[in-house]
Amino acid sequence: MPDGHFMLVLHAHLPWVRHAEDPFFIEENWLVEAISESYIPILSRLERLAHEGVRARVTMTWTPPLCEMLADPMLQERYRARTNRLLELAEMECQAKEHTPFAAAARMYRDHYRFCLTVMERFGGNLLGYVRLLRDMGVVEPITCTATHGFLPLMYTHEARRAQVRIACANYQKHFGEQPRGIWLAECGYVPGVEDLLKDAGIRFFFVDTHGLYFGEPRPRYGVYAPAYTPSGVAAFARDPDSSRSVWSSESGYPGDPLYREFYRDLGYDGEYNWVKAFLHPDGVRRNLGLKYHRITGKVQLHEKQAYDPVPAHARAMDHAGHFHYHRVEQAKWLGSIIEKPPLLVSPYDCELFGHWWYEGPQFLESIFRCCQAHGHRLMPVTGTEYLNEFPVHQVVQPSASSWGDAGYNGVWINPTNDWIYRHLHVAEERMVELARRFPEADGLLREALDQMARELLLAQSSDWAFIMTTGTTVPYAVRRTKDHINRFTGLYEQIVQGRLEAKTVHDIQWRDPIFSEIDYREWL
Amino acid sequence: MTPDQLTKLPLKELRALAAGRGVAGSAKLGKAELVASLSGIMAGERREPPAPAAAPAGSSAPPQPAQSWQPAPPEHGLPIPDGYGRDRLVLLVQDPSHVFAYWEVSPATLARVRAEAGGHGAAVLVLRGPGGAEQREVDLNGGNYYLAVAPGTAYDAELCLRAADGRLIRIAGSNRIHTPAAGPSWRTDEAWMEVDESFQDLLALAGVPGTIGSSMGSGSGQRFRNARQIHVRPLGIEGEGAGGTIPAPAAAVGSPSSMSVARPNVETWSSASLSSAVLARSVAIGSGSGSGLGLGVGVSSGQLLSSGALSSRALSSRSLSSRSVGSGTVIEGAAEAQYPVEGVFHAPPTGLPKAAEGVPSTAPADTTAPAQPQSTAQPSAPIAPNAAAPVPAHDPLAFIGAPKPASQRKPKPSRA
Numbered sequence: 001m002p003d004g005h006f007m008l009v010l011h012a013h014l015p016w017v018r019h020a021e022d023p024f025f026i027e028e029n030w031l032v033e034a035i036s037e038s039y040i041p042i043l044s045r046l047e048r049l050a051h052e053g054v055r056a057r058v059t060m061t062w063t064p065p066l067c068e069m070l071a072d073p074m075l076q077e078r079y080r081a082r083t084n085r086l087l088e089l090a091e092m093e094c095q096a097k098e099h100t101p102f103a104a105a106a107r108m109y110r111d112h113y114r115f116c117l118t119v120m121e122r123f124g125g126n127l128l129g130y131v132r133l134l135r136d137m138g139v140v141e142p143i144t145c146t147a148t149h150g151f152l153p154l155m156y157t158h159e160a161r162r163a164q165v166r167i168a169c170a171n172y173q174k175h176f177g178e179q180p181r182g183i184w185l186a187e188c189g190y191v192p193g194v195e196d197l198l199k200d201a202g203i204r205f206f207f208v209d210t211h212g213l214y215f216g217e218p219r220p221r222y223g224v225y226a227p228a229y230t231p232s233g234v235a236a237f238a239r240d241p242d243s244s245r246s247v248w249s250s251e252s253g254y255p256g257d258p259l260y261r262e263f264y265r266d267l268g269y270d271g272e273y274n275w276v277k278a279f280l281h282p283d284g285v286r287r288n289l290g291l292k293y294h295r296i297t298g299k300v301q302l303h304e305k306q307a308y309d310p311v312p313a314h315a316r317a318m319d320h321a322g323h324f325h326y327h328r329v330e331q332a333k334w335l336g337s338i339i340e341k342p343p344l345l346v347s348p349y350d351c352e353l354f355g356h357w358w359y360e361g362p363q364f365l366e367s368i369f370r371c372c373q374a375h376g377h378r379l380m381p382v383t384g385t386e387y388l389n390e391f392p393v394h395q396v397v398q399p400s401a402s403s404w405g406d407a408g409y410n411g412v413w414i415n416p417t418n419d420w421i422y423r424h425l426h427v428a429e430e431r432m433v434e435l436a437r438r439f440p441e442a443d444g445l446l447r448e449a450l451d452q453m454a455r456e457l458l459l460a461q462s463s464d465w466a467f468i469m470t471t472g473t474t475v476p477y478a479v480r481r482t483k484d485h486i487n488r489f490t491g492l493y494e495q496i497v498q499g500r501l502e503a504k505t506v507h508d509i510q511w512r513d514p515i516f517s518e519i520d521y522r523e524w525l
Numbered sequence: 526m527t528p529d530q531l532t533k534l535p536l537k538e539l540r541a542l543a544a545g546r547g548v549a550g551s552a553k554l555g556k557a558e559l560v561a562s563l564s565g566i567m568a569g570e571r572r573e574p575p576a577p578a579a580a581p582a583g584s585s586a587p588p589q590p591a592q593s594w595q596p597a598p599p600e601h602g603l604p605i606p607d608g609y610g611r612d613r614l615v616l617l618v619q620d621p622s623h624v625f626a627y628w629e630v631s632p633a634t635l636a637r638v639r640a641e642a643g644g645h646g647a648a649v650l651v652l653r654g655p656g657g658a659e660q661r662e663v664d665l666n667g668g669n670y671y672l673a674v675a676p677g678t679a680y681d682a683e684l685c686l687r688a689a690d691g692r693l694i695r696i697a698g699s700n701r702i703h704t705p706a707a708g709p710s711w712r713t714d715e716a717w718m719e720v721d722e723s724f725q726d727l728l729a730l731a732g733v734p735g736t737i738g739s740s741m742g743s744g745s746g747q748r749f750r751n752a753r754q755i756h757v758r759p760l761g762i763e764g765e766g767a768g769g770t771i772p773a774p775a776a777a778v779g780s781p782s783s784m785s786v787a788r789p790n791v792e793t794w795s796s797a798s799l800s801s802a803v804l805a806r807s808v809a810i811g812s813g814s815g816s817g818l819g820l821g822v823g824v825s826s827g828q829l830l831s832s833g834a835l836s837s838r839a840l841s842s843r844s845l846s847s848r849s850v851g852s853g854t855v856i857e858g859a860a861e862a863q864y865p866v867e868g869v870f871h872a873p874p875t876g877l878p879k880a881a882e883g884v885p886s887t888a889p890a891d892t893t894a895p896a897q898p899q900s901t902a903q904p905s906a907p908i909a910p911n912a913a914a915p916v917p918a919h920d921p922l923a924f925i926g927a928p929k930p931a932s933q934r935k936p937k938p939s940r941a
Contacts, residue, residue: 156615156700192703214709215705215706215707215709215710217712218710218712218714218715219709219712221715229720233718233720235720301544301552302544303544388720389722392720392721393718393719394718395715395716395717395718396715396716396717396718400705401618401705401706409618409620410618410619410620411619411620414617414619414625419625419627419669420669422617423608423609423615423627427609476601479601479602480601480602481602482602483601483603483605484603486605487602487603487604487605488603490605490606
């Protein structure tokens with residue numbers, strides 16, 4: 001009997017970014033970086049664990065936009081091309097840095113890009129093949145997310161929320177060949193009533209933030225250390241704050257260790273301009289390339305950072321995993337004495353933390369599972385479905401409206417930087433329902449137009465845009481995306497209601513936003 | 526950046542830029558030197574037109590990109606309507622203590638209500654909560670407001686013009702919203718459920734008619750098109766004297782969770798009463814366990830979560846095995862089974878509020894130009910649901926530790 005159960009949840013998400021009209025679109029690099037730095041390292045380490053007989057379990061969100069991008073041939077080709085370019089650069093770097101303190105890191109990047117290309121080759125360019133393989137091996141439980149990572153609490157109509165859930169399930173069916181058992185609500189954005197949509201879609205579990213369950217009705221007997229059933233029978237797992245804190249805290253969290261790789265010293269900025277220029281975007285502006293040669297070193301200025309050495313850094317990650325495991329076991333034992341059953345520790349993280357922000361993160365994750373094994377599984381890794389199958393009896397609690405955003409509610413997605421978007425999104429929701437009801441049996445060009453309107457609405461609803469407007473990173477891009485999708489939606493709407501639908505317009509917009517080929521506008525009926 | 530632009534930056538920022546580009550000793554350089562160094566560096570970085578075609582054969586220079594590149598479309602995005610020519614007022618929850626309101630008023634309506642008000646009138650937002658209605662003066666052209674409200678409370682609003690004689694002439698009404706809880710519930714009664722998928726599969730294989738509610742029929746169309754049917758079975762309500770048709774199990778004696786809380790009626794765990802509990806919950810928290818918010822990892826939490834009684838109670842998960850339940854037998858040690866044991870499928874609850882009741886408006890589109898929306902943050906005095914209910918002065922989340930700040934998990938900063 002374990003002291004506790006450990007549910008690692010990795011949320012892999014990127015907003016749909018695909019610009020066929022521009023061969024060197026900067027934001028498409030998000031996908032390239034995430035694949036090379038986060039997804040491939042994590043998946044390959046999980047496969048290695050499985051082959052060595054080490055029990056590993058990850059409940060992993062693969063959001064619909066991310067799945068669509070991973071499966072898109074144009075983006076696959078762009079990944080291949082970009083990674084080949086980076087491999088060229090890495091080979092040049094290996095030669096140039098041969099007898100310097102940076103030599104080990106240079107070889108590391110070269111070997112890594114080669115490895116990434118072989119992985120993509122193995123799965124025909126579609127990384128989802130790797131996910132399916134690990135699913136079949138019982139290591140990864142893929143779950144879905146709202147269709148375009150839409151933030152449900154700020155949607156106006158029931159139909160819009162329902163569509164985000166249904167379309168997600170249909171898309172998951174397309175990529176994984178079965179219906180999803182679990183869902184990650186975008187940002188854990190939950191309001192009472194959502195569980196009914198999930199029940200109708202056949203989903204068994206979802207996630208809320210810590211206070212979503214603690215502030216629920218009635219009080220949860222086991223706190224967040226067991227899931228609760230919502231009245232509809234769908235289970236809600238709530239985040240354990242202790243395991244999150246040890247990783248996320250910018251003060252005392254693991255990723256800030258001086259040996260780890262420093263994110264903000266990158267060859268794109270540090271390298272001699274003529275050396276790196278050919279590998280930058282054609283506009284010539286210096287940006288991150290992903291080759292980073294310095295370690296955090298401590299609280300020092302950027303230019304004082306020391307050379308990065310992969311070997312001690314990865315050894316440190318193993319130490320941190322041991323530390324994490326030890327504390328989880330102690331936490332489990334102590335909780336178990338209070339609640340008289342082994343607690344479940346739910347540890348959700350953004351997947352990109354491991355590998356992209358924290359370069360040694362994937363090593364940390366692998367080592368956690370090795371520690372669990374080495375200590376006789378006193379901390380037992382489980383997935384969502386596994387846990388519910390083994391423990392089918394839980395308290396009924398109505399979770400409270402909540403999110404895992406800053407301050408725990410909706411503030412990140414509605415504040416003066418982004419509140420202007422909602423009058424447009426809400427009208428678009430209503431118009432989508434209006435036209436779905438007016439033309440419940442459309443076909444031909446009208447059907448294409450209505451389906452494309454549905455795509456534009458979903459893309460405008462990505463919570464990423466409002467999030468970016470709040471954090472102030474690539475705000476112009478987020479504003480542009482919101483406006484472009486509202487513009488296209490409105491244009492199609494007006495053409496339809498005024499009876500002057502043009503094939504040219506529909507086909508141009510289809511070419512620009514070809515997400516969700518299987519979409520059906522009648523999900524808004 | 527040009528030297529002129531650099532000169533306008535504050536010294537601290539110049540130092541940071543210089544350090545980022547590896548300028549030695551930038552921490553000690555004066556402004557003029559920093560501008561000079563940075564101008565030189567940045568001149569080398571300035572955009573150059575892309576070179577055409579590939580490098581000559583045998584050259585060791587890195588190959589240039591072969592395609593010609595066009596700049597991206599304008600960053601400000603395609604045009605969108607300023608308004609939609611209809612009268613509407615929408616409330617959105619921001620957090621337990623704040624609500625966001627936006628509205629649009631068509632000129633025709635504005636003219637009509639102004640006429641009714643006798644020419645002039647102050648625009649007011651009437652915010653209605655359980656404690657009554659409150660009027661807040663607003664700028665009709667503002668269109669975006671943030672309002673301070675109370676947690677765990679239902680509100681709706683009306684946008685009106687207030688005539689000189691105090692009459693309110695309605696312009697638009699809003700949806701109904703519920704602010705979230707800001708702390709734990711006072712309710713500690715419990716209900717338990719078992720969800721067992723395999724039982725449903727077995728039942729389906731047996732093909733026994735009539736044992737499953739009609740809503741489970743696989744041919745019932747769109748609604749359950751892709752649903753994996755879930756078997757839901759209520760196990761009864763823990764606690765004393767529930768009354769009604771679902772008796773509590775016998776073992777619940779003196780459990781800490783049952784103290785001093787009036788036991789609600791039978792359908793405690795059903796959605797309808799839960800929803801009313803959600804709506805009616807008062808802000809005041811405390812059921813005798815100290816601050817009432819002691820759900821953190823301190824000793825006080827032990828009293829709430831522990832139960833010497835739990836392990837002896839028939840409904841603890843350790844005393845149940847999924848197998849015995851799956852075969853449809855009565856749970857051992859459970860109370861005399863007067864609650865349903867067969868495959869009762871509970872239809873999705875209807876009583877729960879939809880947080881944004883959105884019935885799509887069928888108002889005809891008004892093609893005249895609507896008001897310009899502008900952001901105006903204007904917090905005003907909160908409405909308490911009950912004047913006597915105290916508002917907690919401390920941070921209700923302090924005992925948990927703050928939910929993970931978004932800033933620490935930014936997935937995509939500084940990409941450009």
